[in-house]
Amino acid sequence: MRERPTLRSVALKANVSIATVSKVVNGIAAGVSEATRKEVEAAIEELGYRPNRVGRSLRSQRHQAVGLAIVDPSPRFLADPFTTNLVAGLCNQLNTNGFGLLLYGVMPGKLSESSLIRQSEVDAICLNPSGTRDEREAAMELVSGLGQPLVVFQDRPVQNLQDVCFVRQDDAGGAELLANEVMKRPRRRAVMVIADIPWPAVENRVAGFRKVFEARGVQLDLVTCDETDSQAISSGIAGYLDDHGVPDVIVGQNDQIAIACIDILTARGLEVPRDVAVTGYNAFPFTGLSRPALATVRSRAYDVGVTAASAILERLENGRFRQREYVLPLELVPGNSAP
The missing domain is CATH 1.10.260.40 (lambda repressor-like DNA-binding domains)
Structure with missing residues (x-):
């Protein structure tokens, strides 16, 4: 042999x-x-x-692995395009540098019971939290208490946590770009359709739209729904239209919701953008299937994952994170749905 x-x-x-x-x-x-x-x-x-991975681990006291916990009530959490792109960027950058990624889907309130917390052997941990700000901070504190380097996705820094890096895209800034595009024409009332789960990125998007709309005297209403269920999205916007009439603008938390809204409006004999302007968010490839072309903002989900992986690798090499926070800027993608 x-x-x-x-x-x-x-x-x-x-x-x-x-x-x-x-x-x-x-x-x-x-x-x-x-x-x-x-x-x-x-x-x-x-x-x-x-x-020899085992031998390298013993000599370096490393496991050559990073853990990622995604706190999401949906068992199909990887079906979300943002999550999929973020995981791809993180995984590819780690793999290129000899590290594996251990992925954990965690139900809200169950993080302390997950195997990542209880028994997993990793060199660093990434956390994509959901829930209220208090719930997210509690999750960060729990993971930070393990004494391993921690990267938090899509949320604002918590000052008292040590050895933690925060990586996110500028969702508030992206929303402001889109809102200013919408306001090239006079508007009086807008409705934003969002998930019934509090995600920090969505909170920032709402804040960005609200900032611009309120400055122009535009009323912003919110409709919540299960973003993973197309019927729930349709029922949510249909119920709003029945109760409040047709707004000037419908804002989708993401492109999937925006496309569903266009379908509902079209079925009711309304034309986009003549009767209602519609905007999305993320500009993933399937957005190009929308008719009319969707006004949206291009996500940096993949780059968020790459940035996090690079920050972790540098932290493991040098003993400290170079930066406390990384905020990636976004770009407007103009479309015919909201001229």
């Missing part, structure tokens, strides 16, 4: 030291020229060398 290649055999093949091979394997650039790195990588490829 052919012997499994080792660091030593790779070093002999590339005519370098074992220490140099170790640096290349672990992604350390210091003291390794580009030419040497390529020679070592060629030797690794030719010999079929694979790092």
Whole structure:
């Protein structure tokens, strides 16, 4: 049987030291020229060398894994496009640097009972919280108390927590961009259709729209519904229309809700945007299926995941987070649904 290649055999093949091979394997650039790195990588490829993950873990006291807890009452939490893109960015960046991702879907109020908290062995933890601000802070404090580096997604910093980094996109700023686009024409009343689960990103979007609308004297009503259920979305907006009449603007918390609203309006003989302006949020690829083209804001969900992974890797390497908070700016995607 052919012997499994080792660091030593790779070093002999590339005519370098074992220490140099170790640096290349672990992604350390210091003291390794580009030419040497390529020679070592060629030797690794030719010999079929694979790092011993268990041995590396024992030597470095690392598990080469990061845990992610998503607090969401829906068992289909990964069906949400924002969550899917965030997880993809986080996972890909970690994988590229030799780390795995352990994903946990957690029901609200059950975080303390999750295996991530009770027994999982990871080098750092990411948390995507939902619920009221008090509930989210309690979740952050619980995870922070484990003594591991923590990254919190889409929420504002909590000052008394240590060794924590907050990564989010600028949802309030994105909402303001969209609201100003809508206000290129006179409006008097708007309704925003949002999830019945308090998400920090949605709170920021509501705040952004409200800031612009109130400054222009526009009334903003809120309709809550189960965003994962198309029938619930339809019933929510239909009920509002029946009770309050047709508003000047309908704002979807996300593009899925906005497209559902367009369908309801069309079924009632209303034309978008002639009778009602409609906006979405996130601009994921399926948004292009909307007719008319949806006015929205382009999400940075994937970049949020990449940024978080990079922050974690740097923290594990240097012992501290470089920044307390990362806020990624958003861009407007104009559309015919809200000229």
